[in-house]
Amino acid sequence: MSDYLVEFAKNKLAQRAVKTLGLPIPMPPDLRRAEGANPELVLSEKRVLCGGAGQLRDQAAQCAQAAGATLVDSVQQEHIDALVFDASTITTPAELRHLYLFFHPRLARLSRHGRVVVLGRPPKAASTPLAATVQRSLSGFVKSLGKEIGRKGSTANLIWVDDGAEARLPGTLLFLLSRRACFVSGESLTVTKTARVQADSDLSASLRGKVALVTGAARGIGAAIARRLGQEGATLVLVDRPEGLAGLDELLNEFGGSQLALDLLEPDAIEQVVAHVAEVHGKIDIVINNAGITRDRTLAKMSEQWWDMCIGVNLDVACALTSALSAKVMSSQGRVIHISSIGGISGNPGQTNYATSKAGLIGHAQAAAPNLARRGITINCVAPGFIETAMTAAM
Known part of the structure; x- marks a missing residue:
């Protein structure tokens, strides 16, 4: 069935009327949706900038590059398709300022239908109450940022990664950076080491045989x-x-x-x-x-x-x-x-x-x-x- 609000939002006269009258009607963007099976390189031709100081930053960068992304490291780049920030080492309220320092100068370069992913550690596993407080606050950050950038079809999400589950980050990260996650924003997901995993998991493999x-x-x-x-x-x-x-x-x-x-x-x-x-x-x-x-x-x-x-x-x-x-x-x-x-x-x-x-x-x-x-x-x-x-x- 068609999405009537999306179709309505494409109409120029409707857009002008809603804006002029100040009607409280959200005008959703025309999202770039994934079609068909997963491509072998899900981030092909995407420009990704990774920041932060923890080990998750390096792993995220390697994961994005292996999936076909081009890694950039300068705010002067013409556009950025995805911003990934490792906040796993932030343990005090004062250190939350690093979120501002990373994102503030770069959001203007985020392309339409862009992706923001923040990486952290589960609050319940934090070593101190203050560290748990700070990690929990990251969820509020992505919820609000997701609403700010959502008008351009962009998303913002948080991944908490259990200590010892770092090798399992790629699947969740690549999903949130891909077109398949165009409807997912403001969410906090946790990657755990609870279940046994296949040693030879291929994230781009088809489901043949399943x-x-x-x-x-x-x-x-x-x-x-x-x-x-x-x-x-x-x-x-x-x-x-x-x-x-x-x-x-x-x-x-x-x-x-x-x-x-x-x-x-x-x-x-x-x-x-x-x-x-x-x-x-x-x-x-x-x-x-x-x-x-x-x-x-x-x-x-x-x-x-x-x-x-x-x-x-x-x-x-x-x-x-x-x-x-x-x-x-x-x-x-x-x-x-x-x-x-x-x-x-x-x-x-x-x-x-x-x-x-x-x-x-x-x-x-x-x-x-x-x-x-x-x-x-x-x-x-x-x-x-x-x-x-x-x-x-x-x-």
Whole structure:
């Protein structure tokens, strides 16, 4: 479905009217989005400037250069596509001034659709309360800076890197510096050393040989995820209700794979999925728990059935499916992604059931991560904001 606000923002008359009238309507930039599979060099022809004094700075520079970027070291350069600053050694409030000294003279040179990434250490691992305070303050910096530069389609994000997890920085850093992260800004991500990793990980490699299961794959976010996984070469296992069969068929005609048309709330649905994966594919490498519904009503007027349906589809199914697949058919180095929602973080009136279920997904990922990590399996959540889909159109 088209994004009407973006299309509206492209209209010159609309832009002039909004500005003249002072209307409180955000006019989003036309973002440069990634299309198709990852290129071998994700930062080809990009100019990147790295600053700061910690070891993360050197690693970031090496990572960017290996991904095709040109490293620059002067504010006099015509333009800069990305600014990366290592704030991991900042331990006092006074030292936060280094953020100002680095970014202030360089932001004017940041190109449209540019990237800012700040590197730090997790506050909980800091050696003193003051150091923890300072590292936590970095999140406020990127949130505000992201809003300042977002008008030009640029983003600002923070990566906290665990001590000993430095070798795992490239994947997250390259994602945030690439076009794939055009919708991600003001976020604080943590790179840990919890899960075992493959020694030969290739960040530009395709997903050929990987089997990826997506629930709620017939339309909307699920279909978009399935399509991108297919473009990257993954073998698809698509799951949705029987009425979504046409959408599943369309994806399979394009990418191949297998499908299951069933209601995941049925008593034996989870067992059917596990049996299908074992029989047809022999393993699963990627699980995207995307299936979700809304049943909106204020709590005082909500029926018990609507409450149970929302919790069942959005939360219970995801937890049960993850548990069953990881125990029986998931490969080591597997990946589980829950599609949560910003509503699970901030809440929405009339969505107590939905927000409860989506917050629960975040809790499940946090609680399940340590046990899964022992097998090299990671589990994470993505919490999208409002995205125009058939489901939201019906709200």
